[in-house]
Amino acid sequence: MLGLQASIGVTTDTAAAASPVVQEKTLSIMEMILGGGTGNVIIISVLFVMLGVALYxxxxxxxxxxxxxxxxxxxxxxxxxxxxxxRLDAAKMICVQTNTPVARLIEKGVSRIGKPLEDINKAIENAGTLEVYQLEKNTAILATIAGAGPMIGFLGTVVGMIMSFHEMASAGGQAEMGALAGGIYTAMATTVAGLIVGIIAYVGYNHLVVKTDKIVHLMEANAVEFLDLLNEPL
Structure with a gap:
């Protein structure tokens, strides 16, 4: 009986020693960039540059x-x-010291006081157009990155699949999974990177649009208030 128990203990210990220890494998960012070959490195590097520009x-x-x-x-x-x-000079000085889009619009209107109301309104509209242009400076680049990022990522997907099918063709249709892994890896990694860049740029662009619209409405409200002030009887 004791011999049987000893035999079972030896067998158990042997099986435990023979069983492989499963280690969890993690994937770092550098491994993701360098693991798919030259094409993967080039495309993801371009996407990282675009991401840096978008964040800036x-x-x-x-x-x-x-x-x-x-x-x-x-x-x-x-x-x-x-x-x-x-005291028009004092009003201009207040506008200069404030130095905001709203103040610059009002300053343009104050400088036209004495001319027909239509001319004053036109001057304010022209100044408002320039202010909106300054507020929206470079946001078109952000919108371009939002659209181009996923497209470049999908370009990497196509390149990766071409690499995989090329390996299959070179092996006469009998390529092993390891030979195809590089192309598939490139396809998936560039797709993820492109979508990340596109999502960040898209969200950032729309957030800036909302912020800009609020300032535009603020300028319009103050311009209307200023024109109403000129129409009031002294």
Missing amino acids: IYFERLFAIKAASEVDKTFMFKIRDCIASG
């Missing part, structure tokens, strides 16, 4: 738009008081 444009425009949206709530009251008392 997003944060640069975000801070610029945030600074442009900071308007003193008493600004129009000060302008109203200056115009009512005929």
Whole structure:
């Protein structure tokens, strides 16, 4: 009986020693970039450059738009008081010191006081167009990256599949899975990278559009208030 138990113990120990230890394998970013060959490295490098450009444009425009949206709530009251008392130079000085898109629009209108209301309105509209152009500076590049990123990723997908089918053709249709892995790896890795770049750029672009629209509405509201002020009887 003791001999049987000893035999079972030896067998169990032998099986435990023979069983392989399963180790979890992780994939780093560098392995993902370098693991698919030269084509994979080139395409993902291009996508990383695009991602860097997209992030730079997003944060640069975000801070610029945030600074442009900071308007003193008493600004129009000060302008109203200056115009009512005929102190146009003081009104221009307030606009210069404020230095925001809204202030620059009002400054353009103040400088046209004395001319027909239609001319004043036209001057404000032209100034508003220039201000919107400055607010939207480089956002078109962000939109381009949002569309081009996934397309470049899909280009990598096509290149990877071509590599896989080339291996199959070279092996007479009998290629092993290991030979096809490089092409499939390139196809999947570039697709993921392209989608990440596209999603980040797309979300960033739309966020900037929303922020810009708020400032445009703010400029329009203040321009209307200014024109109404000129129509009020003194």
